Amino acid sequence: MKRTYENALKLLQTRRRTARPTDKLSVGIDGLPPVGAIPNVYGTSTLLGIPSIVGMREWLELLGHSDSDVNRLNVIHVAGTKGKGSTCAFVRSLLLAHGSRTGFPRKVGLYTSPDLRCIRERIQINEQLIPEDLFTKYFFEVWDCLSSQESQVTVGKYGMPRYLQLLALVAFHTFIKEATDAAIWETHHGGEYDSTNFIREPIVTGITTIGMDHVEQLGPTIENVAWHKAGIFKSGTPGFSVPQDPNISAVLQARAEEKKIELGFVGVNPSLPTDARALQTSAQKTNCSLALALVGAFLKRKARPENSCLTSSDILDGIGKFSWPGRFEVISEGRNEWFLDGAHNELSVKHAVECATPRSLPRILIFTHISDQRDGQALLTTLASCIKNNNIRLEYVIFTTFQERQDGSTRIDKNVKIPHISIPDLLAIYCDIWRKIDPEAVIVSEPAIEGALKFARKIGEEKGGMETLITGSLHLVGGALNILQPLN
Structure with a gap:
């Protein structure tokens, strides 16, 4: 070799x-x-x-x-x-x-x-x-x-x-x-x-x-x-x-x-x-x-x-000079603000919400959690409770997967375990959970992280800016960073 x-x-x-x-x-x-x-x-x-x-x-x-x-x-x-x-x-x-x-x-x-x-x-x-x-x-x-x-x-x-x-x-x-x-x-x-x-x-x-x-x-x-x-x-x-x-x-x-x-x-x-x-x-x-x-x-x-x-x-x-990508990280693109934190347990998401300082722009959540060891539904419910307790209203909620690109490409050094349920079924469950929490929110499902980011950017273009919180998994945040700030 x-x-x-x-x-x-x-x-x-x-x-x-x-x-x-x-x-x-x-x-x-x-x-x-x-x-x-x-x-x-x-x-x-x-x-x-x-x-x-x-x-x-x-x-x-x-x-x-x-x-x-x-x-x-x-x-x-x-x-x-x-x-x-x-x-x-x-x-x-x-x-x-x-x-x-x-x-x-x-x-x-x-x-x-x-x-x-x-x-x-x-x-x-x-x-x-x-x-x-x-x-x-x-x-x-x-x-x-x-x-x-x-x-x-x-x-x-x-x-x-x-x-x-x-x-x-x-x-x-x-x-x-x-x-x-x-x-x-x-x-x-x-x-x-x-x-x-x-x-x-x-x-x-x-x-x-x-x-x-x-x-x-x-x-x-x-x-x-x-x-x-x-x-x-x-x-x-x-x-x-x-x-x-x-x-x-x-x-x-x-x-x-x-x-x-x-x-x-x-x-x-x-x-x-x-x-x-x-x-x-x-x-x-x-x-x-x-x-x-x-x-x-x-x-x-x-x-x-x-x-x-x-x-x-x-x-x-x-x-x-402190830097730790994907943890309480803020990326600014003009009037678009991305707040990224790889929170993947119930203790972590309570702090992740603090990252997204509310302003007057439309607020968006991009979330996924796919694991055979942790309860993603409980994590999402905890996240929703924290958002409510911080008086933050999310107008758009986007659920996605660990698939990075819409063309189906993957990373060679990642090996993600998935639960005993199909990914589309899991995303449908996440959508149902949030629909019960906030029936007025626009809830969408995107099969790739790239598509979720494009949807958020489109909202920013239409509304003159946006604030998007990306959280739920380090794999999700890593994929988002690969698109927002590609490695040289």
């Missing part, structure tokens, strides 16, 4: 699971207890299959990387349900602002999940996606090493890494080879058994807002979810969390005591600028405040004493 970017993506896709595991392990593996005996707040677990942390250290050793190599990355580890990516992006921006003034950190790695438009979004250095040639080079170095006959004999009981494990390994390999001074890591799903959690000595850890998330792996209750998220806490490493509901805070505090760390709960920082566009929602103020605490702890531990604090100019510069 030729060592091309396209072939790297094809090989990566072969490592996706075809279905979620259904069986618990009957024996322990590599020091972990049997999965059915893994403790949580109730002493039981719903976690199924082999935890994704299993094999990560062994695979990295095959690649020639030790714990010391990983520790030299100076990791900032972030878990949570809502706001992980934004918090990590704020951390990156603040560190780079400090580095431009002091010389440290000079090079910052960022690993996030999922991607919106391009797999390389998950692995960034400074503010740049890893280039295609570099992704290809490091991917095949990892793939060739782990798929070799010698490696398969050495690590045969683990086989080849699964999709997210492989991406994390490529990211670790990239940041080590590129000698980053700091590496910001967003967990995939949980924390305790997440494939990113083999890091033994992170510099600081952070927990964003926790809600019901990935219940099949982490549930069945919010306390179970919190237990897993707090698994990133490490002895000797400071930990921070945004304010949480009392039952969640109690679990986080108990886990902090178990791991012998001091946990700080971070409210909105009063020194945040009041006019920053990046801080237009309460959620982003919370995420930025957590990022300030994480960066502050990082600098105290790693920077020279004379440069161990962020200055007010660092903060203003970092927030001013």
Whole structure:
């Protein structure tokens, strides 16, 4: 096989699971207890299959990387349900602002999940996606090493890494080879058994807002979810969390005591600028405040004493240059305004509505949610309730799919699971739900994102401008961004 970017993506896709595991392990593996005996707040677990942390250290050793190599990355580890990516992006921006003034950190790695438009979004250095040639080079170095006959004999009981494990390994390999001074890591799903959690000595850890998330792996209750998220806490490493509901805070505090760390709960920082566009929602103020605490702890531990604090100019510069596409993002086209947020759970959509500041222009919603794991109908109902509570009237509601272009083209690096219902039937259900909520709204169904955007633009042309909220899924927002702001 030729060592091309396209072939790297094809090989990566072969490592996706075809279905979620259904069986618990009957024996322990590599020091972990049997999965059915893994403790949580109730002493039981719903976690199924082999935890994704299993094999990560062994695979990295095959690649020639030790714990010391990983520790030299100076990791900032972030878990949570809502706001992980934004918090990590704020951390990156603040560190780079400090580095431009002091010389440290000079090079910052960022690993996030999922991607919106391009797999390389998950692995960034400074503010740049890893280039295609570099992704290809490091991917095949990892793939060739782990798929070799010698490696398969050495690590045969683990086989080849699964999709997210492989991406994390490529990211670790990239940041080590590129000698980053700091590496910001967003967990995939949980924390305790997440494939990113083999890091033994992170510099600081952070927990964003926790809600019901990935219940099949982490549930069945919010306390179970919190237990897993707090698994990133490490002895000797400071930990921070945004304010949480009392039952969640109690679990986080108990886990902090178990791991012998001091946990700080971070409210909105009063020194945040009041006019920053990046801080237009309460959620982003919370995420930025957590990022300030994480960066502050990082600098105290790693920077020279004379440069161990962020200055007010660092903060203003970092927030001013903050960018995180598809999350509370505003794109202006004359009098047309697009508000994009990839909210895909009920906690997220409450904040997404804040993004769409009401004006006097016609207001439009473009929505879809297609998943075999989350309830799109409940998500749409929650969104409608939030819109009503914020006194926003939507004149047009457009339901669409994850199909990007009207000509039927798709993206090579996306693989979307769909529910056990036809897509047209699902869109018809969404239309019926909204028709009952607001019989006066104009409700349409478009088979492709491109068609939905064209319909909204047509309204803008007829009415002298429009405001359109695009939300419900990261896949939807990614497809919309591909059309509104194509990648070079």
